[in-house]
Amino acid sequence: MDSKTTTNSLPEVLFDGMTIPPFPPLRVSVRQRFEDIRGLCTRPDDVIITTYLKSGSHWVWEIICMLLQGATSFVKEGKGSQFLEALDDLNLINKMTSPRTLNTHLPYRWLPRKHLENDGKIVHVVRNPKDVAVSMFFHFKETGDFIGSEKLDLDDRVNGMLSDAPNQPYGGWFTYEKDFIKHSKANIHFVHFERLKRYPLEEIKRLADFLRVSYSDQLIFHIAEKCNFTSLKEADDTTKVTTRKNVHGPNPKSLFLDEKPFTVECIDKGHMSSTGGMTDGKALKEVVFDGMSLPPFKPLREGVEARLNAIKHLETRPTDILLAIYPKSGTHWVWEIVWMLLNGRAEYIKEGKESLFLEAMDDIGTIKSMDSPRVLNTNLPFRWLPQKHVESNGKIIHVIRNPKDICVSLYYHFIGSGLFMHSDGVQFADCFEGLFSKERKPPYGGWFSYEKDFEEAVSNNYNIHVLYFENLKRNPMVEIKRLAEYLQVPQSTKLLHEISDSCSFNKLKRADDTLKEKSKYKKIVVGANPKFEGDVDKVQYNSFFRKGEIGDWKNHFTVTQNERFDELYRKQMVDSKLTVYYE
The missing domain is CATH 3.40.50.300 (P-loop containing nucleotide triphosphate hydrolases)
Structure with a gap:
């Protein structure tokens, strides 16, 4: 793929059969930075997140940080603070306290050798390449930070990522993922973007077990809630902006872009024929x-x-x-x-x-x-x-x-099974609205x-x-x-x-x-x-x-939801003599 330039952007860096964003250390000496990463002296409690571009590294970074700290507050530093190929000075990570959540888009062959040899923890996120291509397109088109993108169209991005030709982004999705599959016996925890979206509680628990951190159902629930798209985007727009300037310049845009729907009409040359959504076409509606x-x-x-x-x-x-x-x-x-x-x-x-x-x-x-x-x-x-x-x-x-606890139980049932209802990325708020909103036909x-x-x-x-x-x-x-x-x-x-x-x-x-x-x-x-x-x-x-507990709703209902429900109950049950026990 030929490099494109504009007045304010630089061409990609070409190295080892890959095109790579022109982060400052890679422009100075890409080989030196890659060798430094490969020779990095890692610690036993380090966690390395490895993902292809636009496959959920920011999302999983936040989840892992919350699991490691046992709390659901966003860390002020974004993943850019430990982004191996983009850090101005790689030695800065030596001063960071443990556990460190390092992250990279580099292929398996360039990961820290010591970490691999010592069975260090690696979390690898896989996302379907159709959605990756679309997400990359909007990322490059909207930000324009690294690659000349004023004339970029979706065909460029699809061809660039899925082509067998050399010098594709990070070597191309197919080569990148085949290398990780080849080494799947290493201490690598595979997270599938789509499963994390559909079954967040189950997948976050799997991740916690891999990391060997203690957790409660309540912590897992709150991490899933905190790490939904809207909350992450809000945090990215506010908490994270200052720490991202080093990588993305003085006016970094959110990495959680409102991507346009990907339909067949997006492509007119037959490269893909999928709607590109998160469903697999096999789930049934109620x-x-x-x-x-x-x-x-x-x-x-x-x-x-x-x-x-x-x-x-x-x-x-x-x-x-x-x-x-x-x-x-x-x-x-x-x-x-x-x-x-x-x-x-x-x-x-x-x-x-x-x-x-x-x-x-x-x-x-x-x-x-x-x-x-x-x-x-x-x-x-x-x-x-x-x-x-x-x-x-x-x-x-x-x-x-009591209907408050029913709502919580239904939520976990839908999330845990995913068998009957569309549960892709369902949040507790969805269950609340589905059960109590006048605009929907509620269960039974x-x-x-x-x-x-x-x-x-x-x-x-x-x-x-x-x-x-x-x-x-x-x-x-x-x-x-x-x-x-x-x-x-x-x-x-x-x-x-x-x-x-x-x-x-x-x-x-x-x-x-x-x-x-x-x-x-x-x-x-x-x-x-x-x-x-x-x-x-x-x-x-x-x-x-x-759980079978009374009052678990208190761990899930927001103040607003509780007030809405109480008002709704008063209106709906005004003539009822039922006694309902909430605790």
């Missing part, structure tokens, strides 16, 4: 029906109205018990308690609740062959419950949980409508036993005894105590991780998400038991 957004379980995708009508007209039995509970309100927990009461012993059953999950079962007709008593379960609102069961005074167990119609309908049904004397999640958590013996009396099953103090103990959060989570049969759950997941290509072995089971 099913929208009757004012509700529902998970894309296979039966709902194929015919949501038919499945809901099949549930409504289900031929139930007098011995059936129906758990009708809003999502993330304790269905799995109560399912175990009910079965232990029915069986008269504190033993876990092998089957999970998915075996009788009405809206998700592949063939709802299979429940006809199941022995009584059957413990059916659904998240559907009252109007869609089996009509015969409701009208014949069949047993219905309804659990109420929304908590307010859902609970008001059940409250009305209870006032109309339907045979509904109401449990409060928070009361069951605080006084399990009392609530389990009430439940046993409702189910009209034998009980003893010893049995109630054993069930209470066996259904404590930690023991339920252990049982869920080790004892539960997962095939029906995996079949539901495979039916909901085509990315698994029908192969249940590709599904990684994620436990439904995260």
Whole structure:
């Protein structure tokens, strides 16, 4: 690629088959700086971030700094303070306190030799080259700091990065990444930009484990929140500007550019045919029906109205018990308690609740062959419950949980699984808006409508036993005894105590991780998400038991969100007599 110059910009530096930005030390002597980097005397606790251009090095730098310091405050220095090929004086890093987060775009062959030989920690970020090309284009076009870019078009950037010809940016994406893959057995932690965007909590935890730093779920959550695009851009525009002048001149622009959407129309010569987004084209949207957004379980995708009508007209039995509970309100927990009461012993059953999950079962007709008593379960609102069961005074167990904690639990569920909903880069604020905003069709119609309908049904004397999640958590013996009396099953103090103990959060989570049969759950997941290509072995089971605490919302809601919710609750539930426990 030929160098281009303008009055205010310099041509790239050419060396070792690469074009490199004309940072001052590279213009003075590129070979000397590269040799100095390769011969750098690193420390055992150094972390080196290696990424191709525009692949997330600033993002991952902030995350790693927060993990190392165990706090979510931005460090004043930007990554430029430890950017090996751009620092005016490389010896400055010798005066820096440990741990140091060094960073470079150099290919594997030029990394510090001592660090490699001593199995030093390397974090390598990989981003899909289509998005890298687009991001590079806008970076060079908007900043114009190093490369003559006033006439640059996207074809230049695509050709420059993806060509097999010599002297491409840092040697070209393909050569760069192949070298890192070739050395993947070294102490290199691979971070995929797209996975970090989609599943930040999971990926930040993986990174923390690699770095061997202590962390809590709360710290991981707050790092994910703090390191979203908007917050990083704001910090980059304010906190980081002074430290970036050394590299980018007196008026550095933000490195978090609002990149234009990349569509086929961006390129008119057939170099790419992708939309270039963060989705892989295989995720499915929620099913929208009757004012509700529902998970894309296979039966709902194929015919949501038919499945809901099949549930409504289900031929139930007098011995059936129906758990009708809003999502993330304790269905799995109560399912175990009910079965232990029915069986008269504190033993876990092998089957999970998915075996009788009405809206998700592949063939709802299979429940006809199941022995009584059957413990059916659904998240559907009252109007869609089996009509015969409701009208014949069949047993219905309804659990109420405070909606603030539900919001937090839903957020972690979407982030952790990524199985049903579009969860690419979802933030807690997205979950808050999705659950409580008037502008959207919320999950299962929304908590307010859902609970008001059940409250009305209870006032109309339907045979509904109401449990409060928070009361069951605080006084399990009392609530389990009430439940046993409702189910009209034998009980003893010893049995109630054993069930209470066996259904404590930690023991339920252990049982869920080790004892539960997962095939029906995996079949539901495979039916909901085509990315698994029908192969249940590709599904990684994620436990439904995260914390089970009361009041975890305080670690997540902002003051503004809390005030908005409280005002919304007052308006929505003005005529309600429900008591909701938030702590």
